[in-house]
Amino acid sequence: MDFIHYNPSEYSLLADDESTDETDFSDLAIQYGEVQMLIDMDIIPVPELQSSEMEEVTENLVETFQEVTIKTPAKYKKYGQDQIERFIRIIQEEGLTVPKAAEQCSIPRSSAYKLLDEFNAGDGSVLPGNIPKALKRGPKKLFPQHSAFLIELFDINPSIVLEEARLKLCEHFNGLEISIPDLYKHIREKCSISLKQATKYTVERDAPRTLELRFNIVNQWKAAGVSFSENCIFVDEAGFHSQLTRSRAWSKA
Incomplete structure (x- = not known):
């Protein structure tokens, strides 16, 4: 480990009276440490960047500024x-x-x-800027004959889904193409039909034909000696089918 001799400027070195060593003070400074020279930073040559490095740095700065630049909309002068x-x-x-x-x-x-x-x-009667712009609308796809077909279809099958209704409509009218949203819009606006909560009831359950069939089959079982009350289970077909029907159906709005 090197020790640097410290000699304050305001104090002079004093010799020890009891010391017999006649070594000069300057020799002592050299013997016990080395005086290090301070480097002047102003005289150190600074390496210059190459042109390619400068171009690369400039490009990076330009890209950075372009990323943080906020684009403001162009202002146009209005006139009335x-x-x-x-x-x-x-x-x-x-x-x-x-x-x-x-x-x-x-x-x-x-x-x-x-x-x-x-x-x-123009004909000179309307000033520029006052001419109303026509709305761009596509060609009409569905006509009254299509509406009549849809109304009859929903009367026959109120629980039909839109996809099935679209397929039947396109099958009946060759070459017709329509999307589900357009079909739904036409049904609501032109046909005045909308989806509503359906109330289920079995129409054929208490019909005379159904009651007569039940009566006849029971008499046949009695004649054959079959104990229908112990060995038979009756399935209400009308009630069974009602559970397969959707809870919502198409109806007049």
């Missing part, structure tokens, strides 16, 4: 109908060019040309 009316009147009455008339009315030049073309394309 009074400016459009004045623009058309100046062109017609004063005969100014489109750029000069647009400048007086504070309308962009590109918009001014479009407004003038729109005005010339």
